[in-house]
Amino acid sequence: MRLKPTLGGEGLTLAALLVFAAALMVTPLALLLRTGLMAEGLPTLQPMLDALTSRPVPRALWHSLESAALSAGLALVIGVGVALVVGLTDLRGKAVFTFLLLIPMMIPPHVTAIAWTQALGPSSPLLGALGLAPPPGTPHPLYGRGGVIALLAVQSMPLVFLVTLAALRSLPREMAEAARIAGARAPRLLGRVILPLLAPSLLAAYALAFVSALGNFGIPALLGIPGRYITLPVLIWQRLSSFGPSMLADVAVLSALMALLAIAVVAVQMTLARRFRAALIGPAQAPLSLRLGRWRPATEAAMTALVLVTLALPMAALFGTALVPTYGVALSWQTLTFDNFAEVLFRQGVTARAFLNSTLAASAAALILSGLGALTARLIAGRARGPRRAGLALSSLAETTYAIPGLVISIAFILTFLRPLPGLGVSIYNTLWIIVLAYLCAFFAVALKPVTAACLQLDPALDEAARVAGAGWGRRLTRIFLPLIAPAAASGAILVFLTAYNEVTVSALLWSTGTETIGTAIYNYEDGGYTTLAAAMAAVTVVATVVLMALLDLLGRRLPPGVVPWRL
Known part of the structure; x- marks a missing residue:
């Protein structure tokens, strides 16, 4: 007799969650796909095929895939390396480094793009104050493919770092300790024990960085448009701003294409994660603390340099631009405002x-x-x-x-x-x-x-x-x-x-x-x-x-x- 209220409460909870999902997740995406994959009231792939045969869409699609794949790979290499140093070594100041490295992830992507363009361009107030600004008329080094990929990696790296660090904390220490007792040094321990156990988490981190870069609008808009490196989100925004008679239908087709692409990425990631999953025995414990020895000063210097490059430099340039009367004026006591x-x-x-x-x-x-x-x-x-x-x-x-x-x-x-x-x-x-x-x-x-x-x-x-x-x-x-x-x-x-x-x-x-x-x-x-x-x-x-x-x-x-x- 006491089971009925339990089922009733659980049933009401389930019903409420299903209503939420249907109203705000399933219905909008279904309408989007219907609009993008319908012609004359019938489902068809023809609108998407027509879009893919036009010149701008395949180019924008390739730019999106290229920038997402390369930036996610770069973010994975740097983020995993930093997570291994913070999570497995006797690095000093771990809490401070972790806090500072995660700040770029919380800063809006377009703010990141603005900060970096003002840090390295010919009109940079910071470089002007130091006498290092390139000559006027010099092309900005970040406009175009390289700048988009580099800043997308900067934006995604903290996400990879956070996912990998969390995965390191959840690993039991028994296998690592057994490998160390057997004489395995740090490189062999990483390559044969820790990284294979982290494989599902690394796949998840790469997938998160990929889809984050794939849907990023601020960085490709501010760096890609001047460099004629247009991605799909930017192309969607441009089409929506055109206000033509077929604007909404065109935008729906491109949006449906991006939605299907993101769903495919998630499906592939989940399939690979199941294939590489390793069953672990034992609860999570405190991670290892490998001694860096004589490499500790160099490692700490490298971590400090990473913080300076990814956070201090662009933020200094951003504040420098905010403190001058007009963009392009060198920052000095006379121009400070x-x-x-x-x-x-x-x-x-x-x-x-x-x-x-x-x-x-x-x-x-x-x-x-x-x-x-x-x-x-x-x-x-x-x-x-x-x-x-x-x-x-x-x-x-x-x-x-x-x-x-x-x-x-x-x-x-x-x-x-x-x-x-x-x-x-x-x-x-x-x-x-x-x-x-x-x-x-x-x-x-x-x-x-x-x-x-x-x-x-x-x-x-x-x-x-x-x-x-x-x-x-x-x-x-x-x-x-x-x-x-x-x-x-x-x-x-x-x-x-x-x-x-x-x-x-x-x-x-x-x-x-x-x-x-x-x-x-x-x-x-x-x-x-x-x-x-x-x-x-x-x-x-x-x-x-x-x-x-x-x-x-x-x-x-x-x-x-x-x-x-x-x-x-």
């Missing part, structure tokens, strides 16, 4: 609106997705076959929507919510709500990953004991499950907030006057030629992001382990 900061902070109303909108949208998405992620993870870890399969299906769907580029998500939501909501007569198009809902679709996997990992580690005997004692679904959920996985849910919420707070790809096509986000405001300044104002607002955004991460890091010292995802 704070007028750009005063303009964006006190005179431009769009700045306050953008920060408020981004804070509200990111906070709402983080809170909602942390709750939905916890409920989904509970289903995945349950013993009932039906709910568990439904939870796994939701997890796979979340992985797919995360892999689909943000611009494609935007197009799907435009197609879905362009008309008023059926039965309500209320339109959310051109409101902040459509951006929040798009965030729920795009970033569900970010909140789900940490809470699922934590949920699968819980002893099912706790739930069984509560069930025997007569506790229903809701009571077991609130008194046992949620308190235990709260740190992981908080970690997911923090990651969602930081990801959504500075993004531009999802909101680039969904914003309107009054609903600007931080990312769109910065991009609009730069696109409109107001380079110093763009630099000033980008600098404020970087400071706000770093301060927020620092506060979370300090707070993490008093919180349970795992709440702040980057803390060692």
